[in-house]
Amino acid sequence: xxxxxxxxxxxxxxxxxxxxxxxxxxxxxxxxxxxxxxxxxxxxxxxxxxxxxxxxxxxxxxxxxxxxxxxxxxxxxxxxxxxxxxxxxxxxxxxxxxxxxxxxxxxxxxxx
Amino acid sequence: xxxxxxxxxxxxxxxxxxxxxxxxxxxxxxxxxxxxxxxxxxxxxxxxxxxxxxxxxxxxxxxxxxxxxxxxxxxxxxxxxxxxxxxxxxxxxxxxxxxxxxxxxxxxxxxxxx
Numbered sequence: 001x002x003x004x005x006x007x008x009x010x011x012x013x014x015x016x017x018x019x020x021x022x023x024x025x026x027x028x029x030x031x032x033x034x035x036x037x038x039x040x041x042x043x044x045x046x047x048x049x050x051x052x053x054x055x056x057x058x059x060x061x062x063x064x065x066x067x068x069x070x071x072x073x074x075x076x077x078x079x080x081x082x083x084x085x086x087x088x089x090x091x092x093x094x095x096x097x098x099x100x101x102x103x104x105x106x107x108x109x110x111x112x
Numbered sequence: 113x114x115x116x117x118x119x120x121x122x123x124x125x126x127x128x129x130x131x132x133x134x135x136x137x138x139x140x141x142x143x144x145x146x147x148x149x150x151x152x153x154x155x156x157x158x159x160x161x162x163x164x165x166x167x168x169x170x171x172x173x174x175x176x177x178x179x180x181x182x183x184x185x186x187x188x189x190x191x192x193x194x195x196x197x198x199x200x201x202x203x204x205x206x207x208x209x210x211x212x213x214x215x216x217x218x219x220x221x222x223x224x225x226x
Contacts (some may be wrong), residue, residue, distance in 0.1 A: 034213045043202055043217035044155065087155065091213050098212035099145075099168055102155040 001026050008102035013078055014111050020074040021106045023088030032053040033064055033071045033084050038105065044087055047073075075108075083110045116218035118203050120178045124224045125193060125205045132189045133221045135203030141160050141216075143167075143209045144186040146178060147202040149220070155202070161186055190223075 006023045013019045025033075033050035048055065050062040050071050061074040071090075075082055085105040091098050116137045125131055137144060145168075146158040160168035161180040173193045186203060203218040 003225075032213050043219050045217065046214055049213060085153065089213065093140060098209055099157050100212055100215065101157075104152065104154050 003027060003092075003101045004088060004103040006086075006088055006106045008104060008109040011106065011108045012111055013108065015078060017078055018074065018076045019108065020072055021079055021086065022070045022072045023089045023090075023103050023106075024070045025070075025088075025101075026069070027090070028066075030069075030092045031039060032091040033062075034091075034100070035060075035064055035071075035073050035090040036102070038085045038087055040084075044102075048084070050066075055064060062100045067080045073109055078110045080110050080112060083108060114219075116203060116205055116216050118201075118218040118221050120221060122222050122224075123218065124226065126226055127193055127195060129193050130159075130189070130191045131143055131193060131223070133201055133203075133223075135186045135188070135217070136216055137184055137203075137205040137218075139205055139207075139209050139216060141205040142183055143206045143212070144180065144183070144207075145204040145215065146186065147204060147217075148187050149200045151199070151203060159186075160209075160212075160219075167209060193225045195225050198223055 036044040036049040038044040038046045054063045059076045063072045067096045088103045089100040143162045145160045149155045159178045164180045180186045199219045204215040206215045
């Protein structure tokens with residue numbers, strides 16, 4: 001089983017719709033979780049951290065389910081500019097030399 | 113000003129050659145990383161340096177040698193290039209080794225080995 005797994009998509013969603021995708025992780029000791037966004041032929045950029053209590057940033061909501069070992073990202077009222085690949089990232093350690101393990105990404109296309 | 117910069121942006125070279133990629137960050141961060149993103153878009157960490165000290169080395173062939181002359185710079189030298197080295201290489205930085213989740217990436221270097 002891969003350390004971090006995502007549905008690669010593509011998700012083709014009409015503008016204004018709500019879309020959600022999940023990311024599962026295999027290491028139950030993982031401590032922190034993140035969503036990154038990567039536009040075509042660009043670098044990844046941090047979208048949001050995922051807190052235990054869940055967190056919201058405008059139209060974006062991230063949730064963590066430790067029992068089932070997955071994180072989710074919900075995008076409401078989707079915009080054309082949301083089209084990108086969304087990478088989840090997991091930090092398996094809580095101290096010392098931290099690193100991120102990335103999923104392969106979920107490709108999202110918002111259709112006008 | 114670009115926060116994390118890499119040169120060159122594109123690199124086309126033949127098998128067996130040696131090449132270097134340079135990375136600089138002006139964020140005042142202590143920790144820097146090299147990632148490889150292959151054709152399937154899988155982003156995998158290769159190395160991490162904290163204040164010029166190597167702290168992560170992820171089972172990378174020893175043809176790859178990182179060097180950090182100071183905490184703002186992390187270069188990657190690749191010897192005897194192989195076809196399988198073709199990928200996009202991203203440099204990234206984070207404030208310190210304990211904040212690895214919040215990384216800032218450079219624009220990437222697209223390496224093509226022919």
